Amino acid sequence: MTAVSTGTDAVPLREVRSSRRGDRVFSGLTLVCGALVFALLGAIAVFLIVKAMPALQHDKSSFWTTKIWEPDSTGHYGVASLVFGTVMSSLLALVMAVPVALGVAIYTVEYAPRRLGRMLGYLTDMLAAVPSVVYGLWGLFFLLPHLIGTQVFLNRWLGWIPIFAGAHGDVNTFSKSVFAASVILAIMILPIVAAISREVIRQVDPAQKEAALALGATRWEMLRTAVFPPSRPGITSAVMLGLGRALGETIAVALVIGNTFDISAKVLTPGGNTIAANIANRFGEAGGLGRSALIASGLVLFVITLLVNLIARYVIYRSGVQERSAAV
Amino acid sequence: MTADASTAGSLRARSLASRTLPRTVLAGAAAGAVAVTLLLFAVTPLQGVADFLVAAAVLVVVSVTGLTLAVEGRRRAVDRLATSGALLALVLTLLPLGFTLGYTAYRGGKRLSADFLTHSMAGVGPLSPRGGIYHAIIGTLEQVLLASLIAVPVGLLVAIYVTEYGRNVFGTAIRFLVDVMTGIPSIVAGLFVLAFWVLALHKGFSGFAGSIALAILELPIVVRSAEEMIRLVPASLREASYALGVPKWKTILRIVLPTAATGITTGVMLAIARVTGETAPVLLVVGNNNFIHTNPFKGPQASLPLYVFQGAGSSSNLDVDRAWAAALTLILIVVVLYVAARLLTRRNSLVGR
Numbered sequence: 001m002t003a004v005s006t007g008t009d010a011v012p013l014r015e016v017r018s019s020r021r022g023d024r025v026f027s028g029l030t031l032v033c034g035a036l037v038f039a040l041l042g043a044i045a046v047f048l049i050v051k052a053m054p055a056l057q058h059d060k061s062s063f064w065t066t067k068i069w070e071p072d073s074t075g076h077y078g079v080a081s082l083v084f085g086t087v088m089s090s091l092l093a094l095v096m097a098v099p100v101a102l103g104v105a106i107y108t109v110e111y112a113p114r115r116l117g118r119m120l121g122y123l124t125d126m127l128a129a130v131p132s133v134v135y136g137l138w139g140l141f142f143l144l145p146h147l148i149g150t151q152v153f154l155n156r157w158l159g160w161i162p163i164f165a166g167a168h169g170d171v172n173t174f175s176k177s178v179f180a181a182s183v184i185l186a187i188m189i190l191p192i193v194a195a196i197s198r199e200v201i202r203q204v205d206p207a208q209k210e211a212a213l214a215l216g217a218t219r220w221e222m223l224r225t226a227v228f229p230p231s232r233p234g235i236t237s238a239v240m241l242g243l244g245r246a247l248g249e250t251i252a253v254a255l256v257i258g259n260t261f262d263i264s265a266k267v268l269t270p271g272g273n274t275i276a277a278n279i280a281n282r283f284g285e286a287g288g289l290g291r292s293a294l295i296a297s298g299l300v301l302f303v304i305t306l307l308v309n310l311i312a313r314y315v316i317y318r319s320g321v322q323e324r325s326a327a328v
Numbered sequence: 329m330t331a332d333a334s335t336a337g338s339l340r341a342r343s344l345a346s347r348t349l350p351r352t353v354l355a356g357a358a359a360g361a362v363a364v365t366l367l368l369f370a371v372t373p374l375q376g377v378a379d380f381l382v383a384a385a386v387l388v389v390v391s392v393t394g395l396t397l398a399v400e401g402r403r404r405a406v407d408r409l410a411t412s413g414a415l416l417a418l419v420l421t422l423l424p425l426g427f428t429l430g431y432t433a434y435r436g437g438k439r440l441s442a443d444f445l446t447h448s449m450a451g452v453g454p455l456s457p458r459g460g461i462y463h464a465i466i467g468t469l470e471q472v473l474l475a476s477l478i479a480v481p482v483g484l485l486v487a488i489y490v491t492e493y494g495r496n497v498f499g500t501a502i503r504f505l506v507d508v509m510t511g512i513p514s515i516v517a518g519l520f521v522l523a524f525w526v527l528a529l530h531k532g533f534s535g536f537a538g539s540i541a542l543a544i545l546e547l548p549i550v551v552r553s554a555e556e557m558i559r560l561v562p563a564s565l566r567e568a569s570y571a572l573g574v575p576k577w578k579t580i581l582r583i584v585l586p587t588a589a590t591g592i593t594t595g596v597m598l599a600i601a602r603v604t605g606e607t608a609p610v611l612l613v614v615g616n617n618n619f620i621h622t623n624p625f626k627g628p629q630a631s632l633p634l635y636v637f638q639g640a641g642s643s644s645n646l647d648v649d650r651a652w653a654a655a656l657t658l659i660l661i662v663v664v665l666y667v668a669a670r671l672l673t674r675r676n677s678l679v680g681r
Contacts, residue, residue, distance in 0.1 A: 129605075
């Protein structure tokens with residue numbers, strides 16, 4: 001691969017050697033940086049575990065089943081309600097965001113004129129670029145008051161469904177809640193799910209689509225028969241990545257969730273908490289054990305998001321779909 | 329159906345066997361549905377702009393789908409319903425974007441001024457409407473710059489390893505781990521730096537601690553975009569260089585990277601835009617400061633996202649107003665970076681879009 005040493009314009013031997021050395025040095029350097037990724041992930045796991053140990057050992061009640069969070073005062077704390085709130089709010093966000101994200105992805109690729117489609121792509125990506133603290137601020141001062149009507153409506157007409165149960169129709173009882181957090185989360189993960197789904201749908205073989213249309217299929221039938229089946233793994237992983245993002249979202253949720261420690265499926269009623277939001281809200285007042293306890297809860301979050309992401313990546317790798325998007 | 333036989337598009341309208349509705353009828357049905365909604369809101373106690381829009385949308389979809397079902401049959405009706413659904417999804421996506429940007433511009437615009445950008449919070453009393461974000465801007469710029477100084481070179485080298493050297497198990501593993509790293513929640517990155525830098529090494533809160541956390545978040549984004557761009561560099565360019573006797577490392581530095589430079593820059597800018605607004609890690613390890621503090625390596629520093637977060641949690645309306653103005657500044661920074669990155673993409677000869 002390096003220079004040929006014969007011929008009239010042959011590169012002097014010394015230069016060949018130095019370039020070989022250059023190659024070795026350079027490839028060594030890149031290898032070190034690659035290994036750094038390994039080391040970094042390992043270090044994250046190790047240091048979180050080490051600093052979480054004191055909290056896990058000194059807990060006066062079980063870390064996994066306790067609902068309250070009083071590490072510095074009573075020494076009783078646990079992640080039960082936090083994990084519940086995290087999973088609950090993220091799943092609700094998925095329920096709201098995924099249909100819309102798929103709809104907009106389909107519209108962008110299949111319905112919109114090419115130019116409009118490209119602009120829509122930019123716009124949804126921009127939605128992903130808005131910092132989460134801005135969504136939090138907006139959620140707190142704009143969305144929360146405007147959401148009360150929706151909460152009253154859901155409670156009044158769908159209150160017989162357990163998750164919408166709660167204080168009947170009293171406007172004043174609705175404020176920071178798991179529902180509000182889910183709506184904000186839905187808005188935040190929508191562009192991510194939409195962006196990946198869009199790239200996945202765009203990769204569908206046009207011949208398949210044209211064949212379906214040529215056989216007389218309507219556009220919807222074409223989507224159902226030629227577009228959805230091949231994009232299913234890609235869309236699944238998009239949803240999983242969106243879920244991972246929702247599970248770990250901190251600031252926006254911290255501002256619109258009730259910050260209480262109960263396990264309640266009544267998402268409209270004030271209250272609720274998530275692991276990440278609890279860390280953001282409690283960090284300032286936490287003492288030594290408090291910080292350790294927060295790190296322990298962060299470790300739980302790390303493991304949960306890691307699992308979700310591993311599943312998502314596994315689905316992608318197995319299907320061989322190349323997803324690429326600036327938003328991710 | 330006899331009416332549209334005389335229109336210009338009659339041939340297309342009478343396609344094959346099925347009966348089709350002309351567009352004017354559909355538009356008429358939609359307009360009728362809106363009119364009925366208006367009437368409903370006029371004579372019944374229903375009210376509210378949002379309620380009206382929702383009711384009108386439902387009625388339009390129902391009437392258009394129903395009409396199609398009656399005239400064109402079930403298949404076309406389902407197709408129309410799907411189209412309406414996709415359009416509805418589009419509206420539901422753009423609404424929050426519009427409301428977020430619009431409302432932030434409205435609330436922030438009232439407070440944002442040159443004075444606000446050039447003053448810190450030093451000596452600003454609880455009842456003083458003055459004060460600004462100069463110290464926070466300095467903090468954020470320094471933290472993001474330091475983070476990029478770590479993440480960009482390392483990220484580039486990782487991308488080079490993965491694309492040029494790592495055609496083995498190790499390379500595949502690194503690619504996989506980088507993908508996994510993109511999924512690390514920002515608060516976990518912050519907790520790691522807290523556990524490692526602040527608690528284990530006793531370095532205390534500083535802007536640089538925040539930079540480490542931001543670098544962890546920035547690294548995978550840089551690697552992935554650079555990797556993608558390097559892969560797009562045509563093999564013929566590399567081969568031409570090898571044929572001239574240029575060693576591999578020089579080929580990478582002089583041929584591959586310059587060719588991919590535009591795309592890599594775009595990726596870096598998007599990565600910077602992403603981490604500039606990160607609040608969670610900054611909250612945990614940077615501390616906070618009301619004064620201009622230019623040394624990122626020692627002592628707590630301010631930061632723009634943190635400023636917004638604390639203003640949002642404050643009970644003082646003055647703080648909230650300042651938070652909105654800071655949020656607007658943050659959005660402007662991010663949007664400028666984002667648009668610049670997009671404009672740069674247009675000049676990228678490797679991406680044929």
